[in-house]
Amino acid sequence: METAETHHSAHGNESESIGIAIIGGGISGLCLALGLLNTAPHLHIHIYEAADHFAAIGAGVAFGINAQRALWKLDPRLGEAYSKLSTSNVDANTRSRKETYLRVVMGMDHATLPLLTAGTKVSEVFCEGGFSSVHRARLLDAMLDLLPDDFRNTHVTFGARLVSLHDVHHVDGRGRVKLTFADGRIACADAAIGCDGIRSQLRRILLEAEEAQPVFSGKYAYRGLIPMDRAVAALGDWSARNAHHRIGYGGHVLTFPIDKGKTMNVVAFRTKSDGVWPADAEWVTAATKEQMHADFAGWGQDVHAILDMMERSDMWALFDHAPAHTYHRSGQLCLIGDAAHASTPHHGSGAGMAVEDALLISSLLSDVQASSQLHCVFSTFEAMRKERTQRLVQQSRMQCMIYDFEAPEIGDDVEKIAQTLPHRWDWIWDHDVEAELQTARTLLADSTHKSPPSLVT
Ligand SMILES: Cc1cc2nc3c(=O)[nH]c(=O)nc-3n(C[C@H](O)[C@H](O)[C@H](O)COP(=O)(O)OP(=O)(O)OC[C@H]3O[C@@H](n4cnc5c(N)ncnc54)[C@H](O)[C@@H]3O)c2cc1C
Structure with missing residues (x-):
């Protein structure tokens, strides 16, 4: 299995070679890979996916307008693929x-x-x-097709289920992570980004058992x-x-x-x-x-x-998921998508949040030149995304209670339900991705004590 050490910088320059292991090749993992290939080609990324292949069966996943905007921003080819594959009533x-x-x-x-x-x-x-909605497996296939052939052949490993992560130190003091997979294979990277869904192994590694548990x-x-x-x-x-x-x-x-x-x-x-x-x-x-x-x-x-x-x-x-107190640890481990904040499906927005996560973190990673900067990127990501993503988890439960006549102070009062429902998606759909990227960029610059990096998105 390839490790970060075996990669060579695309630029051939003297900057440090930084390896990022993406654990999980679902919507967040593939969006993250596409985002990084576009904005951070100097990083050495590798996707490790537990399944042998994507299941051909599956059902529709709805994407709100915020999620569609994030897909276009992440990669216009992805936006086009969504438009082509999706089913709309309009x-x-x-x-x-x-x-x-x-x-x-x-x-x-x-x-x-x-x-x-x-x-x-x-x-x-x-x-x-x-x-509008899309067939999940078809969208994942389209995302895989958007990865360059050489990347897909050498930097995507199926049948790789992560079981453990250990910190290791180079002689130069640089921290790395050693990843062990269920079949005994081992890989190394500077950081692992957990895109491994609601039953995330990386979440279990990061958090106490009770907090990690679905x-x-x-x-x-x-x-x-x-x-x-x-x-x-x-x-x-x-x-x-x-x-x-x-x-x-x-x-x-x-x-x-x-x-x-x-x-x-x-x-x-x-x-x-x-x-x-x-x-x-x-x-x-x-x-x-x-x-x-x-x-x-x-x-x-x-x-x-x-x-x-x-x-x-x-x-x-x-x-x-119960709200996680953190999404990251010491520049070596970060969770995004369902691994960080799995929600029930009643707002139809879990996948959309995963796309927004991938867009933001790939943009923040675009200017990283040394592994020592990863900690600031991950903490900026958490600062920007925790409140919004955990709000979805909580509001999605409430949405279901409203539909099921179980919401406190609403119950089976259909007039109140009629009044409240039309505006419950506003905060999700009206999300300004550009403004979020800009704020994140300023925050990252502040935390790394340098002028704002030029984020290519
Ligand atoms: C019934 C239902 C309906 C839904 N409908 C919608 C909807 O309409 N709209 C919407 O926006 N959201 C919906 N969601 C939520 C949406 O499915 C998730 O938010 C989204 O799939 C999250 O993507 P992800 O990539 O983070 O996680 P996942 O899609 O779960 O992908 C995780 C990937 O990681 C892999 N993996 C797991 N463990 C490991 C490991 N140890 N090592 C390596 N790889 C691993 C898995 O095989 C998988 O490929 C729904 C969810 C459910 C349950």
């Missing part, structure tokens, strides 16, 4: 207008208000460009796909082709189009009454139609029609 010519992001309707009859029957509209959320959110979800022609026949054209939340007591059902409108993606959420997911239980198990119908007993006919049409359904336990 015509390409009207993408700059505010269009329906999602519609919220009653999924069942209200317990006390007879007019609020299943199917009654509760609220509609609008967003620039409407709602936390069961009290919710689980049935996921499955429906051919769009069947969905249209059962629900009507507009209803099937635009994202919907069917909400009710202790659950909600999300549907949205994927696969260029050929398929409807379904995620049907329920509250687990005892709030417990046993430590030794699988997170994903197969689900039967009988189980789903029983779980949604008392819900409206559209919900049961949807459950009935779902193909190959799985049940997913939904976990997130």
Whole structure:
């Protein structure tokens, strides 16, 4: 396995050779690699991915407008790939207008208000460009394709599951990390960036066991796909082709189009009454139609029609992270994406935060010339990203409670739900990536006592 020592600087100059190991080749890992190849070609990067290859199956991942902007900024080819692969409810010519992001309707009859029957509209959320999503595995494939051939062949290792990280010191006193993988292979680098998702091994290495552990959110979800022609026949054209939340007591059902409108993606959420997911239980198990119908007993006919049409359904336990007190350690280890701040999916923004993380940290790394500067980069990254990313974790849980009539002071007050929902994404979508990069640049310059580096982004 290649180590940082075996690399040679692309510039052939005298600057220190700095090796960065990217642990995990999911959305954050591949975005980080693309960002670094564009902005920091002098760094020697290597991606270590546990899986042997990316699974060809998978479902839709929604990208809000903030996430799409970050993709374009990270690499315009990535923005183009997203535009090409994504499914939107909006015509390409009207993408700059505010269009329906999602519609919220009653999924069942209200317990006390007879007019609020299943199917009654509760609220509609609008967003620039409407709602768009992409097939996760296709996006990952497109990202891999954007990596130069020689990089992909020699700097991406599949089947490499990180198990441990140890600090080592060179004779010159320079700190390095020694990475050990499940099959016994070893690699060295100046720093490891953990992009290894919610069950991150690097998170476990950085944090105390309790803080590192994923936390069961009290919710689980049935996921499955429906051919769009069947969905249209059962629900009507507009209803099937635009994202919907069917909400009710202790659950909600999300549907949205994927696969260029050929398929409807379904995620049907329920509250687990005892709030417990046993430590030794699988997170994903197969689900039967009988189980789903029983779980949604008392819900409206559209919900049961949807459950009935779902193909190959799985049940997913939904976990997130308690706020980590730090995302990094001594210039040698830093977490981004779900490894740092996994959230439940109710705001549809976890992947978007991962892209924003990758954009910011790759920009900050672009001017690093010595491994001694990595600590300042990682602490600037944390200072810029911790509040926003941990807010998502907390707000995503609240979002689910609102849909499920469980939010404090809102409950099943549908009028309050209608008032609050349309603005709950504002802080996510209105994020100013340029301003964040500029502030981060100033902060980094202050912390390294030098004039602002020229960040190429
Ligand atoms: C049901 C569900 C629906 C969701 N829907 C949305 C949505 O619509 N929109 C949205 O923005 N977000 C959504 N999310 C969240 C989104 O999936 C994550 O935020 C996103 O995938 C995070 O990307 P990541 O690269 O940080 O982590 P991951 O996607 O988890 O990738 C981690 C990678 O690291 C690898 N890895 C793990 N351990 C190791 C190791 N020890 N060594 C080496 N490699 C390792 C894994 O194999 C994987 O490839 C959803 C999540 C769930 C559970």
